[in-house]
Amino acid sequence: MKKIGLLAASVALALTGCGGSDSNSGNGNTAPVEATDAVIKAIDGYLVGAEVYVDRNKNGIADSGEKLSALTDAKGEVTISAADTQFPVIIRAIAGKTYDTDKGGRLTQTVEMTAEAGSKVVTPFTTLAAIENLSLPELAAKLNLPEEVISGDYVASKADTDVAEEAKKVHAVARSLTLELGSTISESQNESDKLITKSNDIITVVDTAINNGDELDDVLISFDDSGSASQIPMPPTxxxxxxxxxxxxxxxxxxxxxxxxxxxxxxxxxxxxxxxxxxxxxxxxxxxxxxxxxxxxxxxxxxxxxxxxxxxxxxxxxxxxxxxETDIDNGFTAKDATEAMFKGKTLYHLWDDSTTSKARPTFVTLKFDATENVVNVIEDGETRQQDWSISDAGQMVIKGVMDGDDWVIQPTTLINDDFTVFYEGTSNESIPYFFTDNQDLAVSLYDEWYSLAQ
CATH class of the missing domain: 2.40.128 (Lipocalin)
Incomplete structure (x- = not known):
């Protein structure tokens, strides 16, 4: 699963170093300003239904005890109490739970973004500044982008005729930068050091799109396996x-x-x-x-x-x-299961276990041993260890897990980066079963389905 890691040490250092000057500086006669509640906005596009953490220990990690009860609203906004405005904020956009108003449907990868104390926005730019230990003016200079735009609500600024063109460019860069944050930060510090270079590569492609007269709201940049940046299709609504x-x-x-x-x-x-x-x-x-x-x-x-x-x-x-859209009029197209699909992997499976028309969303975790053909089946807090094998017909068989009966499932050709679709038994005209190694996505989808079914 691609998931941004905030590189706690470097982020904590950045947020400590960029936290602003001492409020008692000056001639010493200035009265202290009383803190008030503050509204902050999470932006890629606006992030709806994202988790919010106040980083009170300033370690750059979204610790469970720092999570607020409120999620970001339909405008990407959340209110921070006066007492918490002195701390950095971390936004967790959760796979299967959070919507980005730029894109259709829910996010399929979890992404974290951060901003220093006192910021009104949490964006890819505030995150990159924290990771690189830069102030926003310093980051703006490195990227040759207007500081007044990248430090604010660049989505709303697109309606301001004075800065509309700059804001459209910044928005295109931001949505593309988010993809790169999610795919590189967790790997190593060396990868994070490349983010400024990659950001400038993104800007180069965006500038080309501007010169070509492309609609910037439809521009999204990604990197291929060779490291080259190019436009990719925007996700549909x-x-x-x-x-x-x-x-x-x-x-x-x-x-x-x-x-x-x-x-x-x-x-x-x-x-x-x-x-x-x-x-x-x-x-x-x-x-x-x-x-x-x-x-x-x-x-x-x-x-x-x-x-x-x-x-x-x-x-x-x-x-x-x-x-x-795949033609399944004659059932799903099967593919052979292999041991490599399962050994050493943890898969998450959600399905409707009801025998009536009332849905009964069900969730199970399957932890496969890396060397032996055994799997820990975890459901409702209980763990059972079962043997498994691949049949001559290319099916996955988990021994005795169905009240003493074997569970026989067949992978299909319907597969993407998130899920593989299986069917049960030998008939390919069947209910689809979903398996993924993306825990955040699986849990969020299950939780949402379960909540709707109550």
Whole structure:
């Protein structure tokens, strides 16, 4: 899992060194200013539903005892008490939980950002300044970006005609820098030392986009395996993800699956059309898209995970629906399981364990030994150690784990950086089962689904 680590030692040093001057400096006659509550804003785009930590011990780590009860709101804002305004703030944007208003759906990787005490914003720039032990004016000079823009709400500044063009450029750099923070900081100090260079590489590509007349709100920069920076497609909004496309959908609930089977649906910008096997419309209803889902006749269907490979949607009656553009009309396409897929790995699995139409979200952790074919199956706080093997048919078999019966699952070709989709048993016309090594993503999706199902 890619996850930003704040490099506690360097960040703590930076935040201590850049914390501002002594409030008693000067002629000694200035009355102390009484602290008040402060509103801070978490920005990449605005980060909605992110965790907030007040770094009271200034160690650069989001310690559990420093977590606030409030999450960032729909504007990316959270209120910090007067007593806590003297400390740095850490924002944790959680995979499967936090929305970035720049992008469609929930984040799929956990990212942390930080800012020194007194900052009104927490952004990739305040984070980079802390990591590199620079003040924001010093960072602005190194990146040749306007300090007054990178130190504030550059998203809102795009509406200010005086700085709109600079703010659009800063926003494009920020969303691209966030990708690089998440993929390099955790690796080593040497990697963090390269962030200024990579930031300037990002700026070079953004400048090229400006010269080409590209719309900067659609510009996202990433680095390939050779270290070259180039534009990549922006993640779509929920509406963009669905509109004009035909999806195959399957309920993950056994009762619904037996009753409905596979449903094929075409989405327009205002309607959904259910299709028969010949592509003929058999039912249609109006649809209104939201930031995190869509509203039909029965209420809000919430998109909890969205990718090119497949999408997970929890309906208003808490049934989780699996959507994919891949043709699964004749079932999932199987691929052979191998020992390398499992040995030494920890996988997280979520599924609907209900035998009725009422959803029962369930979660299990599978810790596979690195040398022997044994796995610790952890569910509801209890651990069982089971033997496992790969069958001649290329299936994963966990011995005796299903009330004494073997659990036989088959990987499919539906796979991406986050999940591998499996099916159970020998029939490929089946409910999809999801496995990932991304703990934050799995736990957040399970928690969200579970909360909706209560």
């Amino acid at each position: 929920v509406k963009e993800h669905f509109t004009g496309k035909t999806f195959y959908s399957v309920s993950t609930n056994e009762s619904y699956f037996k009753r409905e089977g596979l449903v094929t649906a075409t989405f327009t910008d205002t309607e959904v059309h259910d299709l028969d096997d010949n592509g003929k419309v058999i039912e249609e209803w109006p649809i209104t898209y939201t930031t995190n889902g869509f509203k039909g006749g029965d209420g809000l269907d919430e998109v909890i995970y969205m990718s090119d490979a497949f999408t997970m949607v929890v309906t208003s009656d808490n049934d989780m629906i699996f959507y994919t």
